Amino acid sequence: MSVSDEVLIRALVRDREKIFAYCWAILRDDDLAEDVFQEVCSLAVQKRETIANEQHLAGWLRLAARRKSMEAARARSVRAQLFNTELLDLLDAHWRKWDESAPTGLLDALRHCLKQLNPRGRELLAMRYEQGLKSPRIAEKLGCKVPTIYMATMRIHAKLKECIVRRMAIID
Amino acid sequence: MDKPMDSSSIRDDAEFARLISLYLDDTLTEKDAGDLRLILLESDLRRAEFTDLALTRCGIVQVFRRDALHAGTLPPKDNPNRQSTSPGSLASWRSVLSAMLVAAAILILLLTIPGRKRLPSNDKSAAEASMASITSQYGAHWRTPLSVGNSLVAGHILNLQSGFVNIAFNAGPRVIVQGPARFSVKSASALLLLKGRLVARAVGGHFTIQTSGAVIRDLGTWFAVHAHRSGKTTVGVYEGRVRVSNRPATGIAPISRMLTSGEASYVRGNSIKPLRHTAWEQHFVKQVDNEPTTLSVVDILCGGDGTTRQVDNGINVATGTGGMLPQIGNYQSDFIYHRLAFLPVVDGCFVPGGNKPTQVDSAGDTFVFPVAQSNGYYLLWAGGKFPALKLRHIQPVSPILGNIDYSRRGHSIIYMHPNKGFTLNLRRIQRLHPGLQMSQFCAVVGDSFTTTVKHVPKSSTDVWVIVDGRLRYKKLDVTPQDGAILINVPLKPGDHFLTIADAALQRDISRDWIILGDPRLKLVPSSK
Numbered sequence: 001m002s003v004s005d006e007v008l009i010r011a012l013v014r015d016r017e018k019i020f021a022y023c024w025a026i027l028r029d030d031d032l033a034e035d036v037f038q039e040v041c042s043l044a045v046q047k048r049e050t051i052a053n054e055q056h057l058a059g060w061l062r063l064a065a066r067r068k069s070m071e072a073a074r075a076r077s078v079r080a081q082l083f084n085t086e087l088l089d090l091l092d093a094h095w096r097k098w099d100e101s102a103p104t105g106l107l108d109a110l111r112h113c114l115k116q117l118n119p120r121g122r123e124l125l126a127m128r129y130e131q132g133l134k135s136p137r138i139a140e141k142l143g144c145k146v147p148t149i150y151m152a153t154m155r156i157h158a159k160l161k162e163c164i165v166r167r168m169a170i171i172d
Numbered sequence: 173m174d175k176p177m178d179s180s181s182i183r184d185d186a187e188f189a190r191l192i193s194l195y196l197d198d199t200l201t202e203k204d205a206g207d208l209r210l211i212l213l214e215s216d217l218r219r220a221e222f223t224d225l226a227l228t229r230c231g232i233v234q235v236f237r238r239d240a241l242h243a244g245t246l247p248p249k250d251n252p253n254r255q256s257t258s259p260g261s262l263a264s265w266r267s268v269l270s271a272m273l274v275a276a277a278i279l280i281l282l283l284t285i286p287g288r289k290r291l292p293s294n295d296k297s298a299a300e301a302s303m304a305s306i307t308s309q310y311g312a313h314w315r316t317p318l319s320v321g322n323s324l325v326a327g328h329i330l331n332l333q334s335g336f337v338n339i340a341f342n343a344g345p346r347v348i349v350q351g352p353a354r355f356s357v358k359s360a361s362a363l364l365l366l367k368g369r370l371v372a373r374a375v376g377g378h379f380t381i382q383t384s385g386a387v388i389r390d391l392g393t394w395f396a397v398h399a400h401r402s403g404k405t406t407v408g409v410y411e412g413r414v415r416v417s418n419r420p421a422t423g424i425a426p427i428s429r430m431l432t433s434g435e436a437s438y439v440r441g442n443s444i445k446p447l448r449h450t451a452w453e454q455h456f457v458k459q460v461d462n463e464p465t466t467l468s469v470v471d472i473l474c475g476g477d478g479t480t481r482q483v484d485n486g487i488n489v490a491t492g493t494g495g496m497l498p499q500i501g502n503y504q505s506d507f508i509y510h511r512l513a514f515l516p517v518v519d520g521c522f523v524p525g526g527n528k529p530t531q532v533d534s535a536g537d538t539f540v541f542p543v544a545q546s547n548g549y550y551l552l553w554a555g556g557k558f559p560a561l562k563l564r565h566i567q568p569v570s571p572i573l574g575n576i577d578y579s580r581r582g583h584s585i586i587y588m589h590p591n592k593g594f595t596l597n598l599r600r601i602q603r604l605h606p607g608l609q610m611s612q613f614c615a616v617v618g619d620s621f622t623t624t625v626k627h628v629p630k631s632s633t634d635v636w637v638i639v640d641g642r643l644r645y646k647k648l649d650v651t652p653q654d655g656a657i658l659i660n661v662p663l664k665p666g667d668h669f670l671t672i673a674d675a676a677l678q679r680d681i682s683r684d685w686i687i688l689g690d691p692r693l694k695l696v697p698s699s700k
Contacts, residue, residue, distance in 0.1 A: 017227070017230060017231060017234060018227065020230055021226050021227045021229070021230035021231070022226075024226065024229075024230050025222075025223070025226035028195070028198050029198075030233070034329060035315065035329070035331065038315075038316055038328075038329065039315065039316065042316045042317075081205060082195070082200065082205045082208060082209055083209070084209070086213065087209060087212055087213055090212070090213065090216075090219055091212070091219050091222065091223055093219075094219050094220050094222075094223040094224075095223055097220075097223075098223065098227060106227075106231060107231055107234060107235060107238075110228065110231040110232065110235055111235050114232065114235060125232055125236075126236070128196070129229070129232050129233050129236055130236045134197040134199065135193050135194075135196075135197050147186060147189075147190065149193065150186065150189040150190045150192075150193040151186065151189050153189070153192070153193050153196065154188075154189040154192060154193070154221075154225075157224065157225045157228050157229070158221070158224075160228050160232075161224040161225075161228055164228070
């Protein structure tokens with residue numbers, strides 16, 4: 001018994017953001033993470049016969065993403081390596097929690113929560129994630145100290161996460 | 173989530189915030205990475221915060237990019253602080269496109285896995301998603317395997333690691349992509365080239381190629397595009413016309429240039445500048461097939477790939493300079509082998525002689541030309557009419573040999589007044605013609621000197637064809653009375669450097685008008 005094409009496609013589409021984020025967390029490179037995600041999709045299609053069911057598939061995808069990402073990180077070892085096996089194992093528990101708490105609609109919830117942010121918070125996120133600026137440049141543009149940007153970034157992310165969880169609970 | 177976010181813990185730990193921000197900025201040092209790893213290993217709360225942050229970060233990037241796409245605006249690209257990995261970069265923009273179409277891509281993957289059960293042929297989504305297909309490929313290695321006949325869907329980023337692939341777009345254009353390349357089919361008449369080289373042919377025009385810094389609109393033509401890693405884009409036109417525009421930041425009008433046959437330009441930031449005498453054709457593969465063909469050595473010496481019929485290029489063999497140079501008089505050898513950086517597939521040039529080993533290729537191979545002379549006259553001139561020195565009593569070298577004028581249309585000529593040598597890099601030439609291998613060098617050689625004076629001193633020149641430093645052909649004492657002499661040198665698959673040289677024994681070489689007529693390299697289908 002193996003997962004059907006339909007289940008496989010649905011899982012890949014549904015979990016795309018989470019698998020991509022998992023790859024990015026290891027690689028810190030959107031381009032490379034995209035490549036690895038595509039590779040994982042391709043591998044899943046090829047190995048479909050060996051995947052027993054949907055539960056097996058979720059774990060299988062995470063493991064494949066981890067292996068492929070680590071391979072890619074090793075091949076392009078220009079960045080300081082953050083992860084080792086022990087840390088990845090520990091972090092997997094938290095990734096699984098996201099699987100359980102936010103099976104679908106993550107981006108919709110996030111879009112809603114971004115609208116709830118104050119203008120300065122949105123501006124900071126736009127500078128970082130839309131314009132690709134780094135913390136010192138953002139600080140320069142906003143006329144504040146770099147540590148302030150560090151703290152503000154963390155605070156905004158924490159708010160967004162709390163908002164997403166609340167939003168998902170309401171939708172459920 | 174069963175663990176509530178503890179915002180106060182973040183506020184309390186400025187160090188964690190610093191490390192996380194450096195992680196997001198991608199500026200972690202080894203020490204910072206070690207410190208962050210330690211914190212994450214020790215604290216379950218920090219690990220939860222870390223995964224939350226990674227997920228929300230990627231989600232925010234996706235949302236921003238999708239919003240930008242829906243609004244029809246592209247991310248600004250003139251930010252000097254931007255790096256290729258920044259979320260606002262084109263890479264991220266592509267990832268959003270790919271995300272939107274991932275379902276279609278997976279469907280196509282399912283359809284193309286050999287031996288897999290095919291979905292019903294009336295599946296409209298797959299058919300609608302397919303914008304182009306692979307018609308042939310040569311030595312192609314893909315990151316995600318693809319083969320001939322595979323359909324290509326819009327938005328799916330394709331990584332061709334090496335080799336060549338022929339793609340037919342549903343709207344008619346044909347494209348040869350040359351690995352390594354990253355690209356994406358945008359529609360049945362548009363392609364996004366992120367990195368690498370391609371050659372496109374679109375009868376009737378209306379084909380568009382985008383790179384990170386340029387938009388190339390085809391107006392019925394055959395053209396080549398190179399998207400450099402640096403963001404620069406090179407465009408060259410074989411036939412017809414293309415309009416090249418840059419992609420400025422939002423709100424600034426793009427600038428455009430029209431390029432016609434034989435012209436090339438590069439686009440960098442807000443400038444579009446012409447490329448002259450750069451042999452851009454020698455960087456592109458124009459066709460991928462295994463039809464036997466012949467390449468013109470004259471075209472190669474003029475910057476072409478052997479098929480573009482270019483003429484008129486001079487090379488000063490004593491200095492290694494070239495282009496549309498003014499004619500020179502006497503030169504003296506410096507006994508140095510000169511590389512020709514402006515002609516990628518021509519290895520170098522030299523002055524043979526001096527009765528000592530002369531380096532004949534960049535691999536260091538040498539050959540002893542048994543002549544004492546180490547000087548000569550004139551440029552080595554490829555194609556067309558010989559540019560004579562504008563001095564009285566100086567006759568231009570005749571292009572006529574055996575009653576054939578090799579400067580006329582349909583023929584080609586290299587003027588090699590004695591004591592000149594040049595070397596072709598056969599492997600580089602072959603790379604421009606995948607599926608084929610060199611089988612032969614052929615030409616006619618002779619001394620085209622003519623005079624009405626009855627008694628002129630006897631003069632003669634030796635002609636040499638050398639492969640990888642070893643003699644393959646020689647014709648000693650070539651005189652005008654010999655007429656046209658056929659050269660036919662078989663080439664083997666492993667041959668690397670082909671050297672052609674001539675050298676005169678006597679000091680007075682003014683009457684040694686050595687020319688090569690129709691010098692060609694024959695190509696046959698590769699045995700691989």
